[in-house]
Amino acid sequence: MLKVDEQVLKESNGKSGQPLEEAIFRLSNRPDFQQDIFGAMLPIDSLLVNRTRAQNLIFSIAKKYWGKVDLFLHAALHEISIDLENANDRIEAFFSSPQGKKALFDYLTIHNELQFENLMALVLNKDLKLPKFKSVGGLRQIHLYQVGSKYFVQAILNDRFEFWDALFSKKIYSLFMQAPLNSIQQANELIKRFRFLVETYSTLNQSVITTNQLITYIDQENVRSYQLKELHLYNVISHFNGGKRHFQKIDALIEDIIANWGTGKWALSEKEFTLLIYIKAITAAHHKITADVMEYGKYLIMNDRLTNHSIELLLEYSDVLPNLKPEPDSLVKRYDKNYLEQIFYILIDALIQNEKYSEVVQLIQQHEIASCMSIYEYFDDAHHNEDALFKIEATVQRDIAFIVHNSPQYILQSVEEWLKNYNDEKSAFYEIASMTSSHLCNLLKAFFATEHYELFEKLMEVYKKYLKIDSHFNDLRDFVSAYVKN
Template sequence: MLLSYDEQLFQQTNGQIGEKLEQALEEPSLFDENLPIWGAPMYSDTFLLKQERAEKICFQLVKYYWGKFDLFFYDAFSKANMNVDMANEKMGQFFAQPQNRKQLFTFLHTQGEVEFEQLIEFIFAKAIRTPRPQTGLNKIYVYKVNNQFFVQPIYCEHEKFWQVIGAKKIYSVFLQLPLKKISRPVELMATFKALLAEQLTVNRVATIVHKLIQKIDFENPKSDELKQLHLLNVRTHFTSGRRHMLKLRKCIYALQRSWSTGEFALNNKEYTLLGYMLFQEAVFKKDYRNILMQGMYLIEEERLNNHAIELVVEYTDVLSSMNPQPDALVKHYRKNYIEHVFYELIDSVVKEEKFEQGIELLRNYELATCTTIFELLQSTDYEDILHKIEATVQRDIAILVDGSIHKVRESLATWQSEYMDPRSPYNAIALMTSQHICNLLKILFYAEEDNLVEKLLAVYKKYLLVPAHFYNLRQFIEHRVMVTR
C-alpha cells in the first residue's frame, strides 16, 4: 500500500538508492541550480498532501498494517489483563468509526513520528509492551508543512529506500519553502538527521546538516526557529567525531556572535548548553585552562544545576541523564554530566597547579569529592569520624560488585582480585577513581589537611591503588616537601 508518488519512484528505481535514485530525481530537471548539499531534491508539490487526503491515507495505512493482532501478541496482552480477541475487538471498533479518522490524524501529526507501540498506547490508553510486529510497517512520519502535510511511511521491506525517500522529501521542503511555512522545523530537521544517520557516516551527516542549515540561514530572517536550527547544527558537530569536534569552538563562537542581542538572543539555558559543549571540547583537546574557565562558568551561580532538567530533556544528545551520586567516591564519573565537570575541574586544577582554587572547590562543592569528605572538611574536629571514608569506599565497591551492601567482604575480595585487569568491568571505574583520589590527595596535601590525607591515602592503597598513579603522587609529595623545606 504505497502513496502514488512513492510508488512511481519505487518503480523507476526498483527500490534502489544512490545513483539510481539520483538519476530518477534529476530526469524531470527539477532545479536549474547545482546543489552540492545532498544531490537532487524533489518538487514539494508532488508529495505534500492536503489535510483531507492525508487523513484518509494515514487512516488506511494504520488500519491496514497495524489494525489487527495475531497470536504473537498473546503474552503482551495477557500481562495487561486482556486477550488477543478482546484487543482485536477494540481495535476493530476504533477503525469502524469514521469520526476517529480526525482523532487519529491529530495524534499522528502531534507526535510527528509514530511507531506501533505508541499507537497501542493511544488506542488502549495504557502502555503495553509488545513484540516487534511483523506487519510490514516500521513507523510513520507526519508533519504539517505550508498548510499541507508531509506523510512518510517507513515500510519494513526495502526499509533503507523508504528512509532515503523520507530524508529527500524533508531536504526538499527546507530548500523550497520559507522557514515560517514549516511547522516544528527543528523537530523536522532532527528527523532528517536521524534518517540520514541510517544511511551515512556521522561525518557525512554532520556535513550535510551544516550545509543545509547554512543555506536556510542565508534565505530566512532571524527567528527563534532559526536560532534553534543553529543550536542543532552545533550539537551535531559536538556528537559527530574528532573532525567536527575540532570545528566546534569556531562554530559556537560564530553562533554566540549572531545571537547575542535582539529579540531572539540566546537565553541563560542556551548559554549554559554552549558552555557545556565548550567545556567538553576543552576536555577533548586537553586544554586545561579552558576546562577551568568553562567548568567554573558552569558551576558558578549553579548554572548547570539550575537548568539540568530542561537541558537533559531537550538536549539528550549532549547531556547524559544518569542521576549524580554524591554519597559515592568510587564511581564512573563520566556517566553523569555534573560529576564529570567536577572530575575534570579537579584534574585541571592539579595540572595547572592552582591548589588554592582546588581546596575551595573541595570545601564548597559536595560533588567535587563525596558526602563524607565534604562533611569532614566542614568539621573542625573530625578525627573520630575519619573511619567513614573507608566505610564509604567499601559500600561503593559492594554496590558495584554485588548490587547491594549485604556481601561486603565477598565483594571486596572480588574487586581486589579483578580491578586491575583491563578485561574487568571494574577496571575503567577503578582507573578513573584512582586518578581522582590522587588529585584530591595532592590538593589536600597542599592545604595541609594531614589527618585527612593520611586516612584517605591508607584507604586508597588498600582498595584502589594503581601503580602509575601512586608513583606520580609520591613524586608530587616528594617535590612539595623539598620546595617547602
C-alpha cells in the same frame, strides 16, 4: 501512499542508493533540482497534502497494516499479557469511529511519529511498551510534519524499509531546500530525523557533513528566526557527537553562534548559553586547555547555573549531557556518566594542574558532589572526628560491593574480586578504577598542599588499599616530594 511514492518506488525498483537518486532526478526533470549538498530533489508540491488528505492517508495506512490482529500482532500482544479478544474488538471499534481518525491525526501533530505501541496506547487508553519487533503488521512508523497550511506524511513500511528510509531523507532534504524555514513546524526535530536517517545508510561522519551543509544553505536562504537559531544549536550538537574530526570545529561554531545570536530578538537564552558553555568546557578538557576548563567550569557551577537548567537541558539535549543519576554518596564511580559530576571532575583536574589547591578544597567543602558525602561531612564536622574518616573507607567498600555484585551484602567477596581485577585494563572495573584513581590523586594533592594532613593520610591509606594505579600513584608521590622540597 502518495503518487510520488508510487512513482519513485517503480522508477527505482525499490532500491536505495544510485537507483533512488536517478529515479528522483528523472521524475523532477529539472537540472536545478540537482544540488551538491544531497543530490536530486523532489518538487515540494509533490510532497505536501492538505489537512483532509493527510488525515485520510494516515488513517488508511494505519488501518491497512494495524487495523486487525493478525498472527504476528497476536504474538506481540500475547507477550505483554493483553486480552486478545478485547484488544481486537477495541482496534476494530477504533478504526470504525470518526474519533479514531481524529485521535491518530492529533497524536501525530504533537509527536510527529506514530508506532504500533502508540496506536495501542490510544486504543486501550494506557501506555504500553511492546517488545522490539522488526515489523508489526508490515508497518514501522508513520511520520507527520506541518509545512505552512499543508502536511508532509511519510510511512515507513517494513518491506524494503531501507528504501523508505532513504526516500524519507530525500524528501526532508527537498523540503528544507524549497520551503521557507518559518513555514516548517518542528523544523529542529525534522533536521534531527534527517541526520539520523543519513547516518543509517552512510556513516556518522557523512551525516554530520551533509547536515552541516544543509544548515548552511538554510541559513543563507532564510531570515533570522527562532527556528534558525535552533538549527545552529543542533549543528553544534551534531559536531559534538560526530567524532574526533568534527570535534575540532566546535569552538569555531560556538563562537559564531555567540557572535550572531548573542543579542537581538532571538538572542541566546541563559539555558542555551549554559549548554554552549558546557560543550566548550568538555571540548577544552578534551584539548587539555586547562585555563578554559577553569573559566567554563566555574561559570557552570556559579549560581548553580547547570543545576538550575538541568531538567530543561536533559529534556531537550539528552544527546549532549550524560544523564545517569548523580551519586553524591559514592566515591568510586565513572565521573563522566553524569553531567554535573563530570564538570566537577574536569574542573578539579584543571585547578590542580594550575596549582589552585585551596580552590579545590573550597569546592569540596561547598559541594558534596565534588568528592562524596563522607568527605563533605568530614569538612562539615568542626571537630573532624575519626568516625568521619572511617566513613570514607566504608564508602569505598560499599561502592565496590555495588559495582561488583550490585549489593552491599557481599562486601568481603566483592572487595576480593575487585582487588584481583581492577588493575587489568581488560577488566570491566578498570575504567571506573582509573577515573576514580585519577580523581582521588587530585584530591590528595589538594589536601596535602593545604595541610589537611589527617584527611590526606586516611585517604591515602584507602587509596593504596583499594584503588592504587601505579602511574597515578607515582605521579602523586613525585608531587608530594617536589612540594616538600619547595
